[in-house]
Amino acid sequence: MKKTIFPVFLSAALAFCSVVFCNTANAVSSLRLWYDKPASQWVEALPIGNGLMGGMVFGGTDTERIQLNDGTLWSGAPKEWNNPGALAALPEIRRLVNEGKYFEADAVSKRMMGPYTESFLPLGNLYIDFPGGGDATGYVRSLNLDSAIASTVFTRDGARYVRDVFASYPDGVIVVRITADRKGAVSFVARLDSLIRHTTAASGGMLVLSGRAPSSVRPDYLSDSEPVKYEDSGAKAGMEFDLRIGVAAEGGRTRADADGIHVDGADAATIVIASATGFNGYDRPPGTQGRNPAPVAEKKLNNALSKGYSELLARHLRDYRRLFRRVNIELGAPPPGAAALPTSERVARFGSSDSDAIELLFQYGRYLLISSSRPGGQPANLQGIWNELLRPPWSSNYTVNINTEMNYWPAEVANLAECHIPLLEFLPQLAANGAKTARINYGARGWVSHHNSDLWRQSGPVGGYGKDGDPVWALWPMSGAWLSEHLWEHYSFGGDKLYLRKVYPTMKGAAEFLLDWLVEDADGKLITNPCTSPEHKFIPPGKKKKKYIYISDDGSQAAVSSGCTMDLSLSWEVFTNVIEASRILGIDKDFRARVEEALARLKRPGVTKDGRLFEWGRDFEDPEPNHRHVSQVVGLYPGRQITRSGTPDLYKAARRTLEVRGDAGTGWSLGWKINLWARLREGDHSLRLIGDVLNVVGLTSVSMGHGGGVYPNLFGAHPPFQIDGNFSFTSGVAEMLLQSQEGVVALLPALPAAWRDGRVSGLRARGGFEVGIEWKNGKLARAEILSKIGGVCTAAPGAPVIVTSGGKRIPIKKKDQGTIEFETKPGGEYVLTPSR
Numbered sequence: 001m002k003k004t005i006f007p008v009f010l011s012a013a014l015a016f017c018s019v020v021f022c023n024t025a026n027a028v029s030s031l032r033l034w035y036d037k038p039a040s041q042w043v044e045a046l047p048i049g050n051g052l053m054g055g056m057v058f059g060g061t062d063t064e065r066i067q068l069n070d071g072t073l074w075s076g077a078p079k080e081w082n083n084p085g086a087l088a089a090l091p092e093i094r095r096l097v098n099e100g101k102y103f104e105a106d107a108v109s110k111r112m113m114g115p116y117t118e119s120f121l122p123l124g125n126l127y128i129d130f131p132g133g134g135d136a137t138g139y140v141r142s143l144n145l146d147s148a149i150a151s152t153v154f155t156r157d158g159a160r161y162v163r164d165v166f167a168s169y170p171d172g173v174i175v176v177r178i179t180a181d182r183k184g185a186v187s188f189v190a191r192l193d194s195l196i197r198h199t200t201a202a203s204g205g206m207l208v209l210s211g212r213a214p215s216s217v218r219p220d221y222l223s224d225s226e227p228v229k230y231e232d233s234g235a236k237a238g239m240e241f242d243l244r245i246g247v248a249a250e251g252g253r254t255r256a257d258a259d260g261i262h263v264d265g266a267d268a269a270t271i272v273i274a275s276a277t278g279f280n281g282y283d284r285p286p287g288t289q290g291r292n293p294a295p296v297a298e299k300k301l302n303n304a305l306s307k308g309y310s311e312l313l314a315r316h317l318r319d320y321r322r323l324f325r326r327v328n329i330e331l332g333a334p335p336p337g338a339a340a341l342p343t344s345e346r347v348a349r350f351g352s353s354d355s356d357a358i359e360l361l362f363q364y365g366r367y368l369l370i371s372s373s374r375p376g377g378q379p380a381n382l383q384g385i386w387n388e389l390l391r392p393p394w395s396s397n398y399t400v401n402i403n404t405e406m407n408y409w410p411a412e413v414a415n416l417a418e419c420h421i422p423l424l425e426f427l428p429q430l431a432a433n434g435a436k437t438a439r440i441n442y443g444a445r446g447w448v449s450h451h452n453s454d455l456w457r458q459s460g461p462v463g464g465y466g467k468d469g470d471p472v473w474a475l476w477p478m479s480g481a482w483l484s485e486h487l488w489e490h491y492s493f494g495g496d497k498l499y500l501r502k503v504y505p506t507m508k509g510a511a512e513f514l515l516d517w518l519v520e521d522a523d524g525k526l527i528t529n530p531c532t533s534p535e536h537k538f539i540p541p542g543k544k545k546k547k548y549i550y551i552s553d554d555g556s557q558a559a560v561s562s563g564c565t566m567d568l569s570l571s572w573e574v575f576t577n578v579i580e581a582s583r584i585l586g587i588d589k590d591f592r593a594r595v596e597e598a599l600a601r602l603k604r605p606g607v608t609k610d611g612r613l614f615e616w617g618r619d620f621e622d623p624e625p626n627h628r629h630v631s632q633v634v635g636l637y638p639g640r641q642i643t644r645s646g647t648p649d650l651y652k653a654a655r656r657t658l659e660v661r662g663d664a665g666t667g668w669s670l671g672w673k674i675n676l677w678a679r680l681r682e683g684d685h686s687l688r689l690i691g692d693v694l695n696v697v698g699l700t701s702v703s704m705g706h707g708g709g710v711y712p713n714l715f716g717a718h719p720p721f722q723i724d725g726n727f728s729f730t731s732g733v734a735e736m737l738l739q740s741q742e743g744v745v746a747l748l749p750a751l752p753a754a755w756r757d758g759r760v761s762g763l764r765a766r767g768g769f770e771v772g773i774e775w776k777n778g779k780l781a782r783a784e785i786l787s788k789i790g791g792v793c794t795a796a797p798g799a800p801v802i803v804t805s806g807g808k809r810i811p812i813k814k815k816d817q818g819t820i821e822f823e824t825k826p827g828g829e830y831v832l833t834p835s836r
Contacts, residue, residue, distance in 0.1 A: 611652070695710065792823060
């Protein structure tokens with residue numbers, strides 16, 4: 001496996017759960033999605049993944065389908081996305097904005113756009129055809145989150161069949177195990193296909209599907225006479241790929257031909273699935289500099305087959321459980337009869353009154369992050385690592401104006417820091433491209449990125465060079481600023497100064513761009529001009545409000561203005577993080593002084609007459625007050641600019657903003673609001689939003705309205721499927737139980753009344769702490785804090801406590817607002833119990 005430059009602190013959660021919570025058999029048995037019939041559509045199939053490959057298991061009885069993905073199989077190649085015309089257009093746009101000519105600014109801003117990103121592609125399908133076809137009884141299809149195994153069990157013709165499927169990270173393959181309780185009852189034909197141009201052949205007992213990806217796939221929301229294009233050679237050619245399977249049967253007869261691998265009369269069989277692509281780096285055209293995927297896939301397959309099923313399973317379980325079992329959670333007893341219902345029916349019937357369902361969805365988010373984002377792989381995209389369509393919604397790319405960031409909100413707090421690494425390694429590569437974009441498009445130093453990116457680390461704005469792009473989403477040069485916050489967060493939770501020193505140049509580059517990008521307003525304050533509030537337009541003065549239409553409108557709304565609050569808040573976060581990093585490392589004093597001066601001049605978010613945060617630089621009329629984006633409160637969450645103690649006026653305005661925005665939203669929007677209301681310490685409101693998420697959705701086409709929830713397989717429903725809804729749910733539940741953004745380990749900051757008794761272990765707090773909490777009657781009963789790196793722990797237990805370590809009471813300092821301080825040692829365990 002590729003060696004990473006991002007060391008992380010491995011958890012001691014399994015050792016650190018003796019009192020607060022341990023991984024009991026009862027807890028493990030509840031971590032299961034199950035259904036009483038096969039999946040009839042993709043959003044009913046069960047996901048497996050190892051961060052390199054993904055699979056969707058349908059669980060058919062006559063034919064099993066496992067839809068497959070490879071994390072590096074994307075269309076296209078590196079290309080030129082920078083636009084010298086942008087720099088020429090910039091002064092004109094700024095002038096028009098200053099003159100209040102917003103529609104004219106919108107029109108000119110189209111000259112700043114570039115090409116669309118490429119698309120994440122489906123690899124293929126494994127079909128397993130079984131003979132017979134009689135009635136199947138006792139059918140159960142399930143996904144066990146504690147083992148990461150998708151199982152299908154049924155009885156047919158007197159034999160009980162079991163299929164187990166898992167994706168192994170240690171061996172880089174997907175494994176299918178087929179057994180029956182009657183000797184000689186396992187017979188099938190395993191075959192492969194793909195939506196991409198390909199050939200299939202038998203080779204050395206394997207079945208091999210090989211092909212070349214398209215050179216270009218246009219976004220699904222654009223009309224095009226040739227949306228999918230192929231080139232067979234040259235720098236623009238798509239990458240080659242190789243998908244192959246091998247079978248190890250126990251008994252019976254096995255043969256392979258172009259139609260598949262045939263197994264007759266076996267007692268059991270193991271199918272191993274391996275893949276590889278020609279991807280050889282984000283900056284290397286796969287058509288001319290790509291690697292040969294065939295020997296890579298062949299080696300992985302042969303290595304896995306040589307181990308045998310028992311060893312493959314044992315290696316998989318050791319690896320997966322090392323991550324998954326770090327965190328445990330109990331929120332109370334489930335409703336009577338809930339466990340007897342299939343998962344989708346249970347969620348639909350009981351919603352947020354079912355504490356087990358909340359625990360399940362919380363842990364499902366952790367499972368999905370482990371499955372889609374592992375060191376050596378690519379970051380989780382808009383659909384994680386799962387996609388069945390050649391033209392998926394929004395290209396299944398990296399949508400970096402909220403969605404990619406949201407994918408990694410649970411990584412640190414939910415004790416999966418290793419799963420953060422693919423994004424952390426993505427960012428210096430994006431920054432390398434973004435430095436060129438900053439120079440060419442803006443005449444600026446540092447680095448920049450915009451609304452979308454892809455496997456090739458596109459940093460320039462999309463929009464088809466203005467032909468069909470809208471500045472409300474295409475013209476947003478602030479994603480580099482937001483993404484760089486993840487570099488700081490990884491340090492903030494882990495405290496590794498060596499890591500911080502390695503990522504500091506990327507953080508600094510984001511600040512350098514902002515120093516050149518910000519301009520003075522009439523009061524001498526620093527703002528952005530132009531700016532947009534992502535995907536949300538405004539009504540300029542003198543225009544009447546008309547019906548809102550996504551992407552295009554009826555002429556009453558504009559996108560481009562100046563001084564948008566989201567831009568100001570992200571600039572505050574970048575500057576604050578870089579200043580702190582520079583001080584910690586003891587470097588870059590002169591640059592730090594420049595950043596400190598800019599931070600002092602940065603315009604503060606404004607408050608409207610009715611008490612809300614400004615969204616744009618002026619209090620424009622809002623054509624859609626209940627819009628799904630809540631960009632202006634980014635400083636509340638995931639940021640730390642807006643806090644109850646530090647900025648009480650902005651904290652109050654953020655609350656009013658969310659009240660007016662309302663609770664309705666798409667799936668990911670609901671997830672963001674769970675986190676936001678948790679930061680406002682209003683757990684009952686967060687729980688209401690959890691109830692909104694636990695809404696089983698049937699629509700799979702795009703809806704920009706307020707129909708969010710989950711699909712039958714608990715994938716987040718925008719709709720369509722977007723995995724950020726799952727990840728924001730997990731981070732939201734964690735925020736309700738533990739917060740640390742103000743440098744204080746706050747225990748149970750947003751505990752809803754319905755969670756009367758419960759416990760959680762293994763959550764992480766900034767400062768290098770791992771925390772377990774038990775509560776009774778809504779009050780803290782006990783907390784355990786493991787200090788990984790030592791130092792002062794400042795905690796807010798919510799009630800007077802005593803602190804002990806090794807059975808001995810240790811001194812504490814009482815601070816303001818119910819906080820306490822105590823010294824910790826690296827590896828020390830500290831127990832907080834209420835004073836009597």
